[in-house]
Amino acid sequence: MTVSTKMAMLSRARVVSSNLFGKLAFQNPIHRAFSSSSTQGTHSHDKMMNNNPMFSLDISSQIGSCMPISMMRIGTIIHNIEMNPGQGGKLVRAAGTSAKILKEPSATKLCLIRLPSGVEKLIDSRCRATIGVVSNPEHATKKLRKAGQSRWLGRRPVVRGVAMNPVDHPHGGGEGKSKSSGCRGGVSKTPWGKPTKSGFKTGPLKRRK
Numbered sequence: 001m002t003v004s005t006k007m008a009m010l011s012r013a014r015v016v017s018s019n020l021f022g023k024l025a026f027q028n029p030i031h032r033a034f035s036s037s038s039t040q041g042t043h044s045h046d047k048m049m050n051n052n053p054m055f056s057l058d059i060s061s062q063i064g065s066c067m068p069i070s071m072m073r074i075g076t077i078i079h080n081i082e083m084n085p086g087q088g089g090k091l092v093r094a095a096g097t098s099a100k101i102l103k104e105p106s107a108t109k110l111c112l113i114r115l116p117s118g119v120e121k122l123i124d125s126r127c128r129a130t131i132g133v134v135s136n137p138e139h140a141t142k143k144l145r146k147a148g149q150s151r152w153l154g155r156r157p158v159v160r161g162v163a164m165n166p167v168d169h170p171h172g173g174g175e176g177k178s179k180s181s182g183c184r185g186g187v188s189k190t191p192w193g194k195p196t197k198s199g200f201k202t203g204p205l206k207r208r209k
Contacts, residue, residue, distance in 0.1 A: 066129070068129075069125050072129070072131070074104045076100070077099070078101065079099060085127050087127075091121075092115060092116060096135075098132070099129075102120065161189075162177050170191070
């Protein structure tokens, strides 16, 4: 195949591709509207309201859905709430608990939510939460039948320090139920000898600026 034949084939391929592109562009034109009228803002607001599932569907059908708080309505019962956007659920995760939205989320950046403890907390409206109440509300009223059932849950027995020997705990030894060992008087201590009362600081010291 000569060089002239190759050039002729390439030119024909370019013409065919350009004609095909022109037909596609003519069949699917791109319309861009640049208007600042008030009617366009109204249509965009109506479109946003229709796309929001919280305004188009019943609240009972949204139970179990996870979405940003800004997409919810005032008075919605929620749980598994984030404290920072994208951090993951941190609040209201215990069995049978729920929180309530007290302020319109879409109005401001922060949303007022009442926690199960009664505390009202401001949370970023971009944080996500799950609609509904956490299951198993009878968890708090459930009673264990025997000590072995507590062991099934991974809970080990708790022994008082007063009932131990001096070698095992700072409260051990002595006569009766005294927490001191011998003639030395002492306050309540941890098994490692640190005081548990009087505001004793057990954490690491903060760096001074």
